[in-house]
Amino acid sequence: MTLTLTNTLTRSKQPFESLEPGKVRIYCCGVTVYDYCHLGHARSYIAWDTLRRYLQWRGYQVRYVQNFTDIDDKILKRARETGLTMEAVSEKYTQTYFEDMARLNVLEADEYPRATHTLDGILRLIHELEAKGYAYA
Structure with a gap:
Protein backbone atom coordinates (compact mmCIF):
# COMPACT_ATOMS: atom_id res chain seq x y z
CA MET A 1 0.00 0.00 0.00
CA THR A 2 1.34 3.44 -0.95
CA LEU A 3 1.35 6.24 1.61
CA THR A 4 -0.42 9.25 0.15
CA LEU A 5 -0.02 12.68 1.73
CA THR A 6 -1.48 16.09 0.95
CA ASN A 7 1.02 18.53 -0.53
CA THR A 8 -0.10 21.80 1.07
CA LEU A 9 1.78 23.83 -1.55
CA THR A 10 -0.17 22.33 -4.47
CA ARG A 11 -3.21 21.29 -2.41
CA SER A 12 -3.13 17.90 -4.03
CA LYS A 13 -2.64 14.36 -2.78
CA GLN A 14 0.65 12.77 -3.78
CA PRO A 15 2.31 9.43 -3.15
CA PHE A 16 5.04 9.74 -0.53
CA GLU A 17 8.61 9.54 -1.79
CA SER A 18 11.57 10.18 0.48
CA LEU A 19 14.19 12.60 -0.82
CA GLU A 20 16.91 10.23 0.34
CA PRO A 21 16.41 6.46 0.08
CA GLY A 22 15.63 4.95 3.48
CA LYS A 23 15.70 8.30 5.29
CA VAL A 24 13.04 10.85 6.17
CA ARG A 25 13.45 14.26 7.79
CA ILE A 26 10.45 15.91 9.40
CA TYR A 27 10.39 19.47 10.72
CA CYS A 28 7.34 20.39 12.74
CA CYS A 29 6.49 23.85 13.98
CA GLY A 30 6.20 23.56 17.74
CA VAL A 31 4.28 25.47 20.36
CA THR A 32 4.72 29.05 21.48
CA VAL A 62 13.37 9.22 10.66
CA ARG A 63 14.88 12.44 11.99
CA TYR A 64 12.15 14.48 13.66
CA VAL A 65 12.82 18.08 14.68
CA GLN A 66 10.29 20.31 16.40
CA ASN A 67 10.97 23.88 17.47
CA PHE A 68 9.84 25.90 20.46
CA THR A 69 8.96 29.54 19.93
CA ASP A 70 10.30 30.91 23.19
CA ILE A 71 10.27 34.61 22.32
CA ASP A 72 6.99 36.22 21.34
CA ASP A 73 4.65 39.04 22.33
CA LYS A 74 2.35 36.54 24.07
CA ILE A 75 5.25 35.31 26.21
CA LEU A 76 6.25 38.87 27.11
CA LYS A 77 2.63 39.65 28.02
CA ARG A 78 2.42 36.54 30.23
CA ALA A 79 5.71 37.54 31.90
CA ARG A 80 4.29 40.99 32.74
CA GLU A 81 1.06 39.42 34.05
CA THR A 82 2.85 36.95 36.31
CA GLY A 83 5.92 38.95 37.29
CA LEU A 84 8.16 36.22 35.88
CA THR A 85 10.94 36.66 33.35
CA MET A 86 10.35 35.72 29.72
CA GLU A 87 12.78 32.83 30.22
CA ALA A 88 10.92 31.56 33.30
CA VAL A 89 7.58 31.65 31.47
CA SER A 90 9.06 29.82 28.47
CA GLU A 91 10.73 27.20 30.65
CA LYS A 92 7.58 26.55 32.70
CA TYR A 93 5.42 25.89 29.66
CA THR A 94 8.15 23.97 27.84
CA GLN A 95 8.29 21.57 30.78
CA THR A 96 4.50 21.21 30.93
CA TYR A 97 4.54 20.49 27.18
CA PHE A 98 6.96 17.59 27.75
CA GLU A 99 4.81 16.27 30.61
CA ASP A 100 1.64 16.44 28.50
CA MET A 101 3.21 14.69 25.50
CA ALA A 102 4.66 11.97 27.75
CA ARG A 103 1.17 11.32 29.13
CA LEU A 104 -0.08 10.98 25.55
CA ASN A 105 2.81 8.60 24.73
CA VAL A 106 4.11 10.93 21.99
CA LEU A 107 7.75 10.16 21.19
CA GLU A 108 10.24 12.93 21.92
CA ALA A 109 11.74 14.75 18.96
CA ASP A 110 15.37 14.18 18.03
CA GLU A 111 15.97 17.88 18.49
CA TYR A 112 14.08 20.87 19.90
CA PRO A 113 15.64 24.08 18.59
CA ARG A 114 14.49 27.22 20.37
CA ARG A 124 20.35 36.86 8.46
CA LEU A 125 17.58 35.08 6.57
CA ILE A 126 15.21 38.04 7.00
CA HIS A 127 17.86 40.43 5.65
CA GLU A 128 18.49 38.13 2.66
CA LEU A 129 14.76 37.96 1.90
CA GLU A 130 14.44 41.75 2.19
CA ALA A 131 17.45 42.28 -0.10
CA LYS A 132 15.85 40.03 -2.74
CA GLY A 133 12.52 41.85 -2.44
CA TYR A 134 10.75 38.80 -1.00
CA ALA A 135 9.96 40.47 2.34
CA TYR A 136 9.22 43.92 3.64
CA ALA A 137 10.05 45.76 6.82
Missing part, protein backbone atom coordinates in the same frame (compact mmCIF):
# COMPACT_ATOMS: atom_id res chain seq x y z
CA VAL A 33 5.42 28.44 25.15
CA TYR A 34 3.27 31.01 26.95
CA ASP A 35 0.43 28.76 28.16
CA TYR A 36 -0.59 25.16 28.68
CA CYS A 37 -1.15 22.87 25.71
CA HIS A 38 -4.71 22.41 24.50
CA LEU A 39 -6.54 19.75 22.52
CA GLY A 40 -5.48 21.28 19.19
CA HIS A 41 -1.82 20.91 20.14
CA ALA A 42 -2.41 17.31 21.23
CA ARG A 43 -4.14 16.46 17.95
CA SER A 44 -1.32 17.93 15.89
CA TYR A 45 1.51 16.19 17.73
CA ILE A 46 -0.33 12.86 17.88
CA ALA A 47 -0.75 13.08 14.09
CA TRP A 48 2.98 13.78 13.57
CA ASP A 49 3.85 11.01 16.02
CA THR A 50 1.63 8.56 14.13
CA LEU A 51 3.27 9.47 10.81
CA ARG A 52 6.73 9.15 12.35
CA ARG A 53 5.98 5.74 13.88
CA TYR A 54 4.46 4.50 10.62
CA LEU A 55 7.53 5.55 8.64
CA GLN A 56 9.81 3.88 11.19
CA TRP A 57 7.69 0.74 11.02
CA ARG A 58 8.14 0.82 7.23
CA GLY A 59 11.91 0.79 7.79
CA TYR A 60 12.77 4.46 7.34
CA GLN A 61 15.36 6.18 9.48
CA ALA A 115 13.91 30.51 18.59
CA THR A 116 16.10 32.36 21.11
CA HIS A 117 19.04 30.09 20.25
CA THR A 118 18.78 30.77 16.52
CA LEU A 119 18.07 34.52 16.38
CA ASP A 120 21.27 35.36 14.46
CA GLY A 121 20.36 32.93 11.68
CA ILE A 122 16.76 34.14 11.62
CA LEU A 123 17.90 37.76 11.27
Whole structure:
Protein backbone atom coordinates (compact mmCIF):
# COMPACT_ATOMS: atom_id res chain seq x y z
CA MET A 1 0.00 0.00 0.00
CA THR A 2 1.34 3.44 -0.95
CA LEU A 3 1.35 6.24 1.61
CA THR A 4 -0.42 9.25 0.15
CA LEU A 5 -0.02 12.68 1.73
CA THR A 6 -1.48 16.09 0.95
CA ASN A 7 1.02 18.53 -0.53
CA THR A 8 -0.10 21.80 1.07
CA LEU A 9 1.78 23.83 -1.55
CA THR A 10 -0.17 22.33 -4.47
CA ARG A 11 -3.21 21.29 -2.41
CA SER A 12 -3.13 17.90 -4.03
CA LYS A 13 -2.64 14.36 -2.78
CA GLN A 14 0.65 12.77 -3.78
CA PRO A 15 2.31 9.43 -3.15
CA PHE A 16 5.04 9.74 -0.53
CA GLU A 17 8.61 9.54 -1.79
CA SER A 18 11.57 10.18 0.48
CA LEU A 19 14.19 12.60 -0.82
CA GLU A 20 16.91 10.23 0.34
CA PRO A 21 16.41 6.46 0.08
CA GLY A 22 15.63 4.95 3.48
CA LYS A 23 15.70 8.30 5.29
CA VAL A 24 13.04 10.85 6.17
CA ARG A 25 13.45 14.26 7.79
CA ILE A 26 10.45 15.91 9.40
CA TYR A 27 10.39 19.47 10.72
CA CYS A 28 7.34 20.39 12.74
CA CYS A 29 6.49 23.85 13.98
CA GLY A 30 6.20 23.56 17.74
CA VAL A 31 4.28 25.47 20.36
CA THR A 32 4.72 29.05 21.48
CA VAL A 33 5.42 28.44 25.15
CA TYR A 34 3.27 31.01 26.95
CA ASP A 35 0.43 28.76 28.16
CA TYR A 36 -0.59 25.16 28.68
CA CYS A 37 -1.15 22.87 25.71
CA HIS A 38 -4.71 22.41 24.50
CA LEU A 39 -6.54 19.75 22.52
CA GLY A 40 -5.48 21.28 19.19
CA HIS A 41 -1.82 20.91 20.14
CA ALA A 42 -2.41 17.31 21.23
CA ARG A 43 -4.14 16.46 17.95
CA SER A 44 -1.32 17.93 15.89
CA TYR A 45 1.51 16.19 17.73
CA ILE A 46 -0.33 12.86 17.88
CA ALA A 47 -0.75 13.08 14.09
CA TRP A 48 2.98 13.78 13.57
CA ASP A 49 3.85 11.01 16.02
CA THR A 50 1.63 8.56 14.13
CA LEU A 51 3.27 9.47 10.81
CA ARG A 52 6.73 9.15 12.35
CA ARG A 53 5.98 5.74 13.88
CA TYR A 54 4.46 4.50 10.62
CA LEU A 55 7.53 5.55 8.64
CA GLN A 56 9.81 3.88 11.19
CA TRP A 57 7.69 0.74 11.02
CA ARG A 58 8.14 0.82 7.23
CA GLY A 59 11.91 0.79 7.79
CA TYR A 60 12.77 4.46 7.34
CA GLN A 61 15.36 6.18 9.48
CA VAL A 62 13.37 9.22 10.66
CA ARG A 63 14.88 12.44 11.99
CA TYR A 64 12.15 14.48 13.66
CA VAL A 65 12.82 18.08 14.68
CA GLN A 66 10.29 20.31 16.40
CA ASN A 67 10.97 23.88 17.47
CA PHE A 68 9.84 25.90 20.46
CA THR A 69 8.96 29.54 19.93
CA ASP A 70 10.30 30.91 23.19
CA ILE A 71 10.27 34.61 22.32
CA ASP A 72 6.99 36.22 21.34
CA ASP A 73 4.65 39.04 22.33
CA LYS A 74 2.35 36.54 24.07
CA ILE A 75 5.25 35.31 26.21
CA LEU A 76 6.25 38.87 27.11
CA LYS A 77 2.63 39.65 28.02
CA ARG A 78 2.42 36.54 30.23
CA ALA A 79 5.71 37.54 31.90
CA ARG A 80 4.29 40.99 32.74
CA GLU A 81 1.06 39.42 34.05
CA THR A 82 2.85 36.95 36.31
CA GLY A 83 5.92 38.95 37.29
CA LEU A 84 8.16 36.22 35.88
CA THR A 85 10.94 36.66 33.35
CA MET A 86 10.35 35.72 29.72
CA GLU A 87 12.78 32.83 30.22
CA ALA A 88 10.92 31.56 33.30
CA VAL A 89 7.58 31.65 31.47
CA SER A 90 9.06 29.82 28.47
CA GLU A 91 10.73 27.20 30.65
CA LYS A 92 7.58 26.55 32.70
CA TYR A 93 5.42 25.89 29.66
CA THR A 94 8.15 23.97 27.84
CA GLN A 95 8.29 21.57 30.78
CA THR A 96 4.50 21.21 30.93
CA TYR A 97 4.54 20.49 27.18
CA PHE A 98 6.96 17.59 27.75
CA GLU A 99 4.81 16.27 30.61
CA ASP A 100 1.64 16.44 28.50
CA MET A 101 3.21 14.69 25.50
CA ALA A 102 4.66 11.97 27.75
CA ARG A 103 1.17 11.32 29.13
CA LEU A 104 -0.08 10.98 25.55
CA ASN A 105 2.81 8.60 24.73
CA VAL A 106 4.11 10.93 21.99
CA LEU A 107 7.75 10.16 21.19
CA GLU A 108 10.24 12.93 21.92
CA ALA A 109 11.74 14.75 18.96
CA ASP A 110 15.37 14.18 18.03
CA GLU A 111 15.97 17.88 18.49
CA TYR A 112 14.08 20.87 19.90
CA PRO A 113 15.64 24.08 18.59
CA ARG A 114 14.49 27.22 20.37
CA ALA A 115 13.91 30.51 18.59
CA THR A 116 16.10 32.36 21.11
CA HIS A 117 19.04 30.09 20.25
CA THR A 118 18.78 30.77 16.52
CA LEU A 119 18.07 34.52 16.38
CA ASP A 120 21.27 35.36 14.46
CA GLY A 121 20.36 32.93 11.68
CA ILE A 122 16.76 34.14 11.62
CA LEU A 123 17.90 37.76 11.27
CA ARG A 124 20.35 36.86 8.46
CA LEU A 125 17.58 35.08 6.57
CA ILE A 126 15.21 38.04 7.00
CA HIS A 127 17.86 40.43 5.65
CA GLU A 128 18.49 38.13 2.66
CA LEU A 129 14.76 37.96 1.90
CA GLU A 130 14.44 41.75 2.19
CA ALA A 131 17.45 42.28 -0.10
CA LYS A 132 15.85 40.03 -2.74
CA GLY A 133 12.52 41.85 -2.44
CA TYR A 134 10.75 38.80 -1.00
CA ALA A 135 9.96 40.47 2.34
CA TYR A 136 9.22 43.92 3.64
CA ALA A 137 10.05 45.76 6.82
